[in-house]
Amino acid sequence: xxxxxxxxxxxxxxxxxxxxxxxxxxxxxxxxxxxxxxxxxxxxxxxxxxxxxxxxxxxxxxxxxxxxxxxxxxxxxxxxxxxxxxxxxxxxxxxxxxxxxxxxxxxxxxxxxxxxxxxxxxxxxxxxxxxxxxxxxxxxxxxxxxxxxxxxxxxxxxxxxxxxxxxxxxxxxxxxxxxxxxxxxxxxxxxxxxxxxxxxxxxxxxxxxxxxxxxxxxxxxxxxxxxxxxxxxxxxxxxxxxxxxxxxxxxxxxxxxxxxxxxxxxxxxxxxxxxxxxxxxxxxxxxxxxxxxxxxxxxxxxxxxxxxxxxxxxxxxxxxxxxxxxxxxxxxxxxxxxxxxxxxxxxxxxxxxxxxxxxxxxxxxxxxxxxxxxxxxxxxxxxxxxxxxxxxxxxxxxxxxxxxxxxxxxxxxxxxxxxxxxxxxxxxxxxxxxxxxxxxxxxxxxxxxxxxxxxxxxxxxxxxxxxxxxxxxxxxxxxxx
Amino acid sequence: xxxxxxxxxxxxxxxxxxxxxxxxxxxxxxxxxxxxxxxxxxxxxxxxxxxxxxxxxxxxxxxxxxxxxxxxxxxxxxxxxxxxxxxxxxxxxxxxxxxxxxxxxxxxxxxxxxxxxxxxxxxxxxxxxxxxxxxxxxxxxxxxxxxxxxxxxxxxxxxxxxxxxxxxxxxxxxxxxxxxxxxxxxxxxxxxxxxxxxxxxxxxxxxxxxxxxxxxxxxxxxxxxxxxxxxxxxxxxxxxxxxxxxxxxxxxxx
Numbered sequence: 035x036x037x038x039x040x041x042x043x044x045x046x047x048x049x050x051x052x053x054x055x056x057x058x059x060x061x062x063x064x065x066x067x068x069x070x071x072x073x074x075x076x077x078x079x080x081x082x083x084x085x086x087x088x089x090x091x092x093x094x095x096x097x098x099x100x101x102x103x104x105x106x107x108x109x110x111x112x113x114x115x116x117x118x119x120x121x122x123x124x125x126x127x128x129x130x131x132x133x134x135x136x137x138x139x140x141x142x143x144x145x146x147x148x149x150x151x152x153x154x155x156x157x158x159x160x161x162x163x164x165x166x167x168x169x170x171x172x173x174x175x176x177x178x179x180x181x182x183x184x185x186x187x188x189x190x191x192x193x194x195x196x197x198x199x200x201x202x203x204x205x206x207x208x209x210x211x212x213x214x215x216x217x218x219x220x221x222x223x224x225x226x227x228x229x230x231x232x233x234x235x236x237x238x239x240x241x242x243x244x245x246x247x248x249x250x251x252x253x254x255x256x257x258x259x260x261x262x263x264x265x266x267x268x269x270x271x272x273x274x275x276x277x278x279x280x281x282x283x284x285x286x287x288x289x290x291x292x293x294x295x296x297x298x299x300x301x302x303x304x305x306x307x308x309x310x311x312x313x314x315x316x317x318x319x320x321x322x323x324x325x326x327x328x329x330x331x332x333x334x335x336x337x338x339x340x341x342x343x344x345x346x347x348x349x350x351x352x353x354x355x356x357x358x359x360x361x362x363x364x365x366x367x368x369x370x371x372x373x374x375x376x377x378x379x380x381x382x383x384x385x386x387x388x389x390x391x392x393x394x395x396x397x398x399x400x401x402x403x404x405x406x407x408x409x410x411x412x413x414x415x416x417x418x419x420x421x422x423x424x425x426x427x428x429x430x431x432x433x434x435x436x437x438x439x440x441x442x443x444x445x446x447x448x449x450x451x452x453x454x455x456x457x458x459x460x461x462x463x464x465x466x467x468x469x470x471x472x473x474x475x476x477x478x479x480x481x482x483x484x485x486x487x488x489x490x491x492x493x494x495x496x497x498x499x500x501x502x503x504x505x506x507x508x509x510x511x512x513x514x515x
Numbered sequence: 516x517x518x519x520x521x522x523x524x525x526x527x528x529x530x531x532x533x534x535x536x537x538x539x540x541x542x543x544x545x546x547x548x549x550x551x552x553x554x555x556x557x558x559x560x561x562x563x564x565x566x567x568x569x570x571x572x573x574x575x576x577x578x579x580x581x582x583x584x585x586x587x588x589x590x591x592x593x594x595x596x597x598x599x600x601x602x603x604x605x606x607x608x609x610x611x612x613x614x615x616x617x618x619x620x621x622x623x624x625x626x627x628x629x630x631x632x633x634x635x636x637x638x639x640x641x642x643x644x645x646x647x648x649x650x651x652x653x654x655x656x657x658x659x660x661x662x663x664x665x666x667x668x669x670x671x672x673x674x675x676x677x678x679x680x681x682x683x684x685x686x687x688x689x690x691x692x693x694x695x696x697x698x699x700x701x702x703x704x705x706x707x708x709x710x711x712x713x714x715x716x717x718x719x720x721x722x723x724x725x726x727x728x729x730x731x732x733x734x735x736x737x738x739x740x741x742x743x744x745x746x747x748x749x750x751x752x753x754x755x756x757x758x759x760x761x762x763x764x765x766x767x768x769x
Contacts, residue, residue, distance in 0.1 A: 467604045469588035470564050470597075471618040471674065472625070481617065485608025485657065 062251070063120035069093065072220050075120045079189050082196060092209040092219025099213040105347065106405045106437055107374045110281065110318065117283060119221040121251040162187060162226045162242045164255055174238065184229040185240050188256050191227030198229055202260055206289040206324045206353070214285040214320045218254050225255035225286070230265040230296075239495050241270040252283035259289070261296035263329065268299040270498055281309075281344060286321045294329025294356065299337070301494050302350075303502050306342035311400075313372025316344025323350035327359030330385070335362040337493040339502045340375060341509040349407065351380035354388035354416075361390040364490040366502075368483075368509055369402025369434070378408035378439075383419035383449070392423040395487050398434035399510060405437040410451055412444040419449040427457040428486050430479070430510070480507035517542050517579060517713050518682060524573035524738075525562045532558040534738030535574065542681070543710040547724055547749060548717045550735035551757045556717045557601060559735070560686040563715075564598040565591050579681065592618075593625035595681030599671040599688050606658040611670070612640065614658050615677050622678060643676040647703035665696040672703045683707075684715045689723040701726030721753040734760055 063074050072093050076086040101109055162173075162185065178185050184195060191199050209219035226242040244253060261267055284306060290298050300323075309316025319342070325334040336350040352361030363379035381390035396404035404427065412419045427436030442451050460482055468478035484491065484503050491499050518540040525533040532555045540546055550556050562569045563576065565588035576583040583591060606614070620630040631639065644654055649669055659667050668688055675683050685704070689697055704727050708714065716727060724732070724746060732748040733740045734757070741760055742748065752760075 461604065463604045464606055466566055466588060467600065467606070468614075468618075470592050470600075471614070471678065472589050472592035472621040473618055474589050474621070477617065477621075481609050481614065482606055485606055488608040 061120070061122045062118050065118050066115045067093070067096075067117070067119060067217075067221070071119050075221060075223070078120060078122070079192075081189075081192055084196070084200065085192050088204070088209070089220050089222065092216050093221075095209050096213060096216035096220055099216060101213060105376050106407070106439070107345065107376060107403060110345070112281075112283060112318070114217070118251045119254065120223060162240075164224050164226075164242060164244045164253075178236075178238075181234050181237070182231040183234060183236055184227065186227055188222065188225035188227050188258065191258070195227070195229070198260065199227070199258065202289065202291055203256075203258060204289075206291060206326050207287050207322050211322060215287055215322045218256060218285050218287040218322070221252075221254045222256045222287075223254045225257045226259075226269075226271075227257070228259040228267060228269060230261045230267045232262045233264045234262075235265065236267040239268050239270055239498075241272070243272050252285065254284075255286045257286070257288040258291075259298055259300070260291045261293060261298045261332075263293045264295040265293075266297045266299075268301070268495060270301040270303070270495065272303045272305065272498075281316055281318055282307075283318045284321065284343075286323075288321070288323040288350075290323075290325030290334055292325065292327050292329065292332035292334050292359075295331045296329065297333040297335075298325060299335045300325070300350070301498060302336075302338040302340070303494075303498060303505065304338065304340045304342050304346070305505060308342045308371065308373050309344040311371045313344065313401075316373070317342065319343035319346045319348065321348040323348060324353065324380075325351070325361075326353040327356050327361060327385075327388075329359075330356040331358045332356050333360040333362075335360075335364070335493070336379065337364040337490065338366070338377075339487075339490070339494070339505065340365070340367040340377060341505055343375075344373060346373075346375040346377055349378050349380055351382070352390065353382045353384065354390065354419075355384045356388075357385040358387045359385055360388070363390075363392045363394070363408075364493045365394045366397065366487040366490045366506070367395075367404055368397040368399070368506060369404045370399040370430075370509065371401060373400075373402045375403070376405040376407060378406045380409040381411070381421060383410070383412040383416040383421070383446075386415065386417045387419070388416055389420045390422075392421070392425070393489055394423075394425045395490055396425075396427045396436050397430070397483060397486070397506075397510075398427070398436050399430035401433050403435045403437070405439060407439040407441075409441040409443070411442075412446050412449040412451070414445050416446050417448050419444075419446060419451075421449075421451045423451075423453045425453070425455045426486070427455075428483070429457065429459045476507075476511055479510055483507070483510060516540075516577070518583075518715075519577040520574070521576075522574035523559075523562070523571070523576060525558060525569050525571045527558065527569055531572065532738055533562065536735070536739055538715075538733065538740060540682070540713045540715060542713050544731065545708065545714040545716060545727065545729045547729035547732045547746075548715060548735050548740075549719070549721075549732060549749065549752055551761075552719075554735045555738045556719075556735055557686055560598055560601075560684050560715075560717055563591075563596060563684055564588060589621070590625075592678075592680075593622050597675055597678060597680035597683045599668075599675060599683065599685045601686040601688075601690065603659050603667040603671055605660045605662070607660045609658045611654050611656060611658050615640070615674065618674075618678060639677065643673065646706055647672050647676045648699050649673040649676075664691040665693065668692055668700060669696065669703075672700055672707075676703065676707055680712065682713050682715070684717070686717050687719060688716070689718055689720065697723065698726060721749045724749045736760060 063071050072089045207215050209216045230236050292298050306317035306319055327334055334352045340346050354361050361381050367375040367377050369375045379392055394406045398404040406425045410421045425438055438455055440453055465478045483506055491502055494502055520538040523533050523536040571584055729746055732744050734742040
């Protein structure tokens, strides 16, 4: 059936919509990774001594480590000495209001569909915006402050709330965790900080928008979210980058801490530049994300829609320490052209009656390679732990790949761990069926893919679910027929 | 004339299946096409709908004055050609309603009509559901996912009711239906018959034609229509089988 192959083979990339660059005067750190670079960044950010010490520990550890080799893709050579670890728009000083944000930057975010002026914003969503290495604006700060909620850039938190940062930073992802966590600890650029006080239900979605703009830089943000006893927060991050022929590194660390009866819902819509159709350029998205359900009856839920990046390598995980705590991971990862995704989760069951749920939906098109890698670990004391894992792969065309690496380690015989996996192909028959009802091929594929990913998309806050649906459709445009 | 098929020849993977088929269908008519296995019945349905591993090697199909064979499958659908599939596919996670809304919007856009308002769409949905006795819980589920064979066939008729095509081609819609389901399907089709549309009903058995009375019955054998008649022909076939036609047509061809 030549037509089948014709329809499904013609995988060309829809031009990346967010690939423009902003021409703005920037401050750069000297290229290369040395103690001087680290000191330079710390000084630029006017940091206290303890933060610099943390950075230097990270750097020393980083220098001892080598790149891992267990991943299911060929690790590109990254020359850590050729990257600039700090880039910031020059005009940035301490901003008292959004009116002081460089108009060029406002225009950039307007173009990205992230208006920063509060009256134009989605009501019910507060946004922190990170441009290269610095946070340029945080909206609805005052309104949140009335409730005692802290939502600010990471740099600001280091200065304004050192007691909280010191208490929690590195407790979930220590700098010794892995090479990119060590790197991040050394060169942390910016990121978001959230603290929800006891018993408070955060009334709006908190959101961070990350934009890499400058050439030859990386982004190394750090996000720290603390939900105190009985509180609730829903947080969302989104990201884009210009089209460049060189690969750029994004090595972020996210730490979530949920105390007793608290709940954190963390959603990601990742749309970093994926590289062109021949695999040239694109972001290396090497991220460490982990949360701890520290208190009893707490809950952490990760939802991710990953459509961008040349390589995505991340495993948002949950340490279920509190009794009756719940960890969830919902993921859609789409790879096309030469994109690679090696993603999944780890659920560590430590407390009693802990439960975890993993729903992973991989979509591979073109020459894309998609791996699910997951670990469910049940320790001695985790009586009655429950896990359910469902891991589905959808293939578009016959030149892509889907791989599954589930690991289960159980040391408690009261645990029940379930794993289900399916692999399916978008069939010519399904497309023809929809065609025959008047639906064109591209729209047919979008319908099929969104249907496949529905269980995960349903986890996203409403506005973002619609955005994510569109993003999946756009990402696949030109993939078929 | 709604459809005019002239000397249609088509092959699948190099093998000629349709070998010069002629058929004219006017609005308001129901044509039954019968024939033994392998005679080309389903190929005819697929060629008319534009399934692309079927290669048309000769002849023409004029639909509503336009060259049907020039159009891609979705355009044919928008022009008003509907195929009720013999084996409807499952599309997990896509709700029947969302699917129909999308399909209807596409067809309406093609006709320069604005999309239906949500409340009008729901009204239409309810109306048609009732008309063809389609279970509301099925309408809310994912498209054909986990449906029984009979439920899938009934969903085809429901879609037919919703999309209101000019020409409906029913490809062995009766196969795999028990007698109750068959009655419901036939009742639905009878309600949808009008002087503005036409049906081509492809079937293996005369059974369906007891419920849907055709205006014409054609026998397809070896890629050609070898005999045409009225509903009595179907009864004759039921009684005598196809062998007598095979022999006579082979004599004619010889």
